[in-house]
Amino acid sequence: xxxxxxxxxxxxxxxxxxxxxxxxxxxxxxxxxxxxxxxxxxxxxxxxxxxxxxxxxxxxxxxxxxxxxxxxxxxxxxxxxxxxxxxxxxxxxxxxxxxxxxxxxxxxxxxxxxxxxxxxxxxxxxxxxxxxxxxxxxxxxxxxxxxxxxxxxxxxxxxxxxxxxxxxxxxxxxxxxxxxxxxxxxxxxxxxxxxxxxxxxxxxxxxxxxxxx
Amino acid sequence: xxxxxxxxxxxxxxxxxxxxxxxxxxxxxxxxxxxxxxxxxxxxxxxxxxxxxxxxxxxxxxxxxxxxxxxxxxxxxxxxxxxxxxxxxxxxxxxxxxxxxxxxxxxxxxxxxxxxxxxxxxxxxxxxxxxxxxxxxxxxxxxxxxxxxxxxxxxxxxxxxxxxxxxxxxxxxxxxxxxxxxxxxxxxxxxxxxxxxxxxxxxxxxxxxxxxxxxxxxxxxxxxxxxxxxxxxxxxxxxxxxxxxxxxxxxxxxxxxxxxxxxxxxxxxxxxxxxxxxxxxxxxxxxxxxxxxxxxxxxxxxxxxxxxxxxxxxxxxxxxxxxxxxxxxxxxxxxxxxxxxxxxxxxxxxxxxxxxxxxxxxxxxxxxxxxxxxxxxxxxxxxxxxxxxxxxxxxxxxxxxxxxxxxxxxxxxxxxxxxxxxxxxxxxxxxxxxxxxxxxxxxxxxxxxxxxxxxxxxxxxxxxxxxxxxxxxxxxxxxxxxxxxxxxxxxxxxxxxxxxxxxxxxxxxxxxxxxxxxxxxxxxxxxxxxxxxxxxxxxxxxxxxxxxxxxxxxxxxxxxxxxxxxxxxxxxxxxxxxxxxxxxxxxxxxxxxxxxxxxxxxxxxxxxxxxxxxxxxxxxxxxxxxxxxx
Numbered sequence: 001x002x003x004x005x006x007x008x009x010x011x012x013x014x015x016x017x018x019x020x021x022x023x024x025x026x027x028x029x030x031x032x033x034x035x036x037x038x039x040x041x042x043x044x045x046x047x048x049x050x051x052x053x054x055x056x057x058x059x060x061x062x063x064x065x066x067x068x069x070x071x072x073x074x075x076x077x078x079x080x081x082x083x084x085x086x087x088x089x090x091x092x093x094x095x096x097x098x099x100x101x102x103x104x105x106x107x108x109x110x111x112x113x114x115x116x117x118x119x120x121x122x123x124x125x126x127x128x129x130x131x132x133x134x135x136x137x138x139x140x141x142x143x144x145x146x147x148x149x150x151x152x153x154x155x156x157x158x159x160x161x162x163x164x165x166x167x168x169x170x171x172x173x174x175x176x177x178x179x180x181x182x183x184x185x186x187x188x189x190x191x192x193x194x195x196x197x198x199x200x201x202x203x204x205x206x207x208x209x210x211x212x213x
Numbered sequence: 214x215x216x217x218x219x220x221x222x223x224x225x226x227x228x229x230x231x232x233x234x235x236x237x238x239x240x241x242x243x244x245x246x247x248x249x250x251x252x253x254x255x256x257x258x259x260x261x262x263x264x265x266x267x268x269x270x271x272x273x274x275x276x277x278x279x280x281x282x283x284x285x286x287x288x289x290x291x292x293x294x295x296x297x298x299x300x301x302x303x304x305x306x307x308x309x310x311x312x313x314x315x316x317x318x319x320x321x322x323x324x325x326x327x328x329x330x331x332x333x334x335x336x337x338x339x340x341x342x343x344x345x346x347x348x349x350x351x352x353x354x355x356x357x358x359x360x361x362x363x364x365x366x367x368x369x370x371x372x373x374x375x376x377x378x379x380x381x382x383x384x385x386x387x388x389x390x391x392x393x394x395x396x397x398x399x400x401x402x403x404x405x406x407x408x409x410x411x412x413x414x415x416x417x418x419x420x421x422x423x424x425x426x427x428x429x430x431x432x433x434x435x436x437x438x439x440x441x442x443x444x445x446x447x448x449x450x451x452x453x454x455x456x457x458x459x460x461x462x463x464x465x466x467x468x469x470x471x472x473x474x475x476x477x478x479x480x481x482x483x484x485x486x487x488x489x490x491x492x493x494x495x496x497x498x499x500x501x502x503x504x505x506x507x508x509x510x511x512x513x514x515x516x517x518x519x520x521x522x523x524x525x526x527x528x529x530x531x532x533x534x535x536x537x538x539x540x541x542x543x544x545x546x547x548x549x550x551x552x553x554x555x556x557x558x559x560x561x562x563x564x565x566x567x568x569x570x571x572x573x574x575x576x577x578x579x580x581x582x583x584x585x586x587x588x589x590x591x592x593x594x595x596x597x598x599x600x601x602x603x604x605x606x607x608x609x610x611x612x613x614x615x616x617x618x619x620x621x622x623x624x625x626x627x628x629x630x631x632x633x634x635x636x637x638x639x640x641x642x643x644x645x646x647x648x649x650x651x652x653x654x655x656x657x658x659x660x661x662x663x664x665x666x667x668x669x670x671x672x673x674x675x676x677x678x679x680x681x682x683x684x685x686x687x688x689x690x691x692x693x694x695x696x697x698x699x700x701x702x703x704x705x706x707x708x709x710x711x712x713x714x715x716x717x718x719x720x721x722x723x724x725x726x727x728x729x730x731x732x733x734x735x736x737x738x739x740x741x742x743x744x745x746x747x748x749x750x751x752x753x754x755x756x757x758x759x760x761x762x763x764x765x766x767x768x769x770x771x772x773x774x775x776x777x778x779x780x781x782x783x784x785x786x787x788x789x790x791x792x793x794x795x796x797x798x799x800x801x802x803x804x805x806x807x808x809x810x811x812x813x814x815x816x817x818x819x820x821x822x823x824x825x826x827x828x829x830x831x832x833x834x835x836x837x838x839x840x841x842x843x
Contacts, residue, residue, distance in 0.1 A: 036287070037655070039284050039288070039655055039658055039659070039662070040281070040282055040283055040284035040298070040662065041281045041282070041283070042286065043265075043269065043270045043273040043274065044269075045267070045269035045270075045273070058269065058272075058273055060273065060281070067649070067659075070666070071282060071662065071666050074279060074280075074281075074671060074672075075279055075281060077278060077279050077672065078276065078278045078279050181278060182278055
């Protein structure tokens with residue numbers, strides 16, 4: 001399917017905060033309570049509509065473990081948006097936000113839109129980080145903030161879409177150089193009816209988009 | 214007889230074979246675009262065990278700006294915790310042209326006369342001038358290998374005598390009359406690998422007029438079978454067994470002396486393949502050129518010069534060497550010497566006919582030399598070097614907990630890794646990473662990831678990839694790495710051997726019980742007559758060589774209750790040309806080497822055929838299962 005723009009996202013944050021679950025909820029609309037440790041990088045994609053324009057989100061879900069940090073860092077490059085996730089039931093994941101933010105700012109392009117996400121809002125009884133604290137952190141560092149639940153899907157759509165809206169606005173304002181793919185934004189090939197980018201007339205893409213055989 | 218046997222076996226498998234060239238395959242799925250472009254034989258994909266299933270994932274994995282390191286989503290898909298990681302090039306080709314594959318298979322006797330022999334294969338293929346050849350090899354090589362192994366299945370399958378009291382684990386196959394040479398199991402497996410390499414190459418050749426130009430690829434393949442590890446390689450991918458000496462008991466240290474890091478000092482790489490590049494194969498290539506000068510069509514010269522000859526040097530003397538000479542000699546420069554040498558350049562930049570950087574592998578049937586349009590294929594060969602390691606001979610002291618070091622960790626990788634990493638550095642990285650993750654299930658995946666990350670390096674502000682620990686250029690090539698914990702295979706093999714011995718014992722006891730029962734019923738005499746009749750029947754079929762009639766005592770530790778040894782006739786049957794035509798004889802192959810239990814219960818030929826059919830069906834099913842998985 002053709003798109004007007006492709007935005008590249010990266011999801012970052014400590015291990016176990018629910019990054020992979022957020023991705024799964026957004027792309028597949030399902031929740032997987034037991035999720036294997038992400039070792040490398042996982043990819044997800046979904047089409048959304050903003051301002052009547054088809055926008056494809058390509059999402060890179062990274063490993064949260066400290067040991068993977070050096071490899072994860074290389075994925076900031078070429079991302080237009082980042083979801084920085086912490087777990088509202090584990091204070092230390094909130095405390096590590098500064099490190100994550102430094103990392104992100106250092107290795108990404110300066111225009112990258114960062115959305116702060118307090119995940120697991122369904123576990124309110126075990127909450128260790130107040131919503132106000134998240135809001136304050138976001139305000140202080142110029143981030144957008146939202147509490148989500150990958151389990152109940154609360155705010156998951158909004159988190160991804162609001163980030164996209166922000167990127168879209170920046171494009172309209174001319175902040176992003178959309179001709180440089182290293183900024184994580186790609187202009188779609190509007191004229192082609194199917195995804196022409198895969199070789200061999202792409203089995204998967206063709207089949208998924210035609211809707212029927 | 215054996216070829217007949219093979220034919221039957223192959224027929225049973227045929228429905229599941231990969232799309233081998235046949236006339237009815239080229240119709241669906243792919244259209245010809247304007248009659249110009251031919252279809253791909255296989256649609257582009259990454260190795261199935263990575264589970265990059267959607268076009269979006271495929272696209273994201275080939276991001277040349279970021280070069281993400283891809284590891285299997287589910288690390289349990291690969292056996293023994295084997296690690297894998299890959300990364301796309303920095304833009305030299307649109308897609309990652311490396312491919313990898315693995316396959317777990319079982320060689321089983323259709324008549325269940327011998328225990329099954331499981332094996333595991335890994336392959337790594339570095340494509341060039343297109344992704345087709347590497348993709349085809351990753352889809353089809355293991356099927357071809359399986360067929361070639363099945364060809365000699367009756368010689369490969371473990372026999373009772375293998376674990377006999379003399380413990381001959383590596384017997385040779387005597388063919389006293391029809392063969393002058395004794396052939397070992399080793400040679401059969403090496404031969405199977407070699408012939409599979411040739412078959413794979415011809416398969417790509419056969420496909421070349423029906424599918425899009427596949428390009429070419431290198432092939433590095435490891436096969437774990439019967440307690441041994443075989444590595445076959447053609448091209449410039451490489452397999453290195455990373456080993457480590459066990460820690461020496463620490464002596465009181467002199468604090469003034471800076472001790473080398475014990476881990477670094479104890480690691481050492483053992484190469485299990487040799488790179489085939491125009492430079493390393495100069496001798497063979499120049500020989501080809503010398504013997505078939507028409508292949509050069511007056512465009513090239515089979516000489517090497519100490520300095521590049523120029524037209525102004527004409528008539529002067531120049532140091533050169535011809536063909537396969539090791540040393541140098543003078544000659545007077547003539548016009549002929551101004552042609553391009555068949556092999557030029559040095560090291561990684563050496564080129565064959567000024568075009569190709571590898572000298573062995575699959576494909577390249579349509580590849581033409583730059584500028585001259587000369588066919589390159591006649592200079593290439595798919596013939597692999599095969600090296601072997603007998604894991605039963607490895608000495609490893611359990612208390613030292615150094616199994617990975619003793620048995621080694623086999624790193625198979627494309628030249629993306631080896632271009633920028635020394636074997637020594639790779640083996641250090643292997644054991645450093647393993648010590649960081651002592652118990653994790655994904656520790657070998659971490660090794661693979663670390664190796665790829667180091668070779669890929671980081672991108673700097675001006676968009677160049679640099680190694681992390683120096684300012685040197687990192688590789689811009691595709692990188693694929695397989696990290697195989699050899700000891701984990703060996704553990705599996707030991708378990709299998711024990712099960713197989715137990716199974717053997719069970720069968721023997723059952724046979725004895727039958728014998729005893731028959732004796733009680735007073736049918737002993739009949740039994741003996743039946744046995745004799747059986748042997749005679751074989752004599753009609755083929756030539757029976759009675760090797761020995763001996764009291765057979767099998768695997769002492771398991772054999773407790775029945776001390777009485779039985780008289781067993783061990784019979785070896787040999788082929789003769791006229792008998793190999795006979796379909797009937799295939800059914801009796803197994804009975805020829807019959808042991809106590811089979812001899813005791815004489816089966817009617819009809820029921821034997823039935824059981825063979827069942828076995829073939831089972832084999833077919835297991836193949837189906839395997840195909841789905843892979």
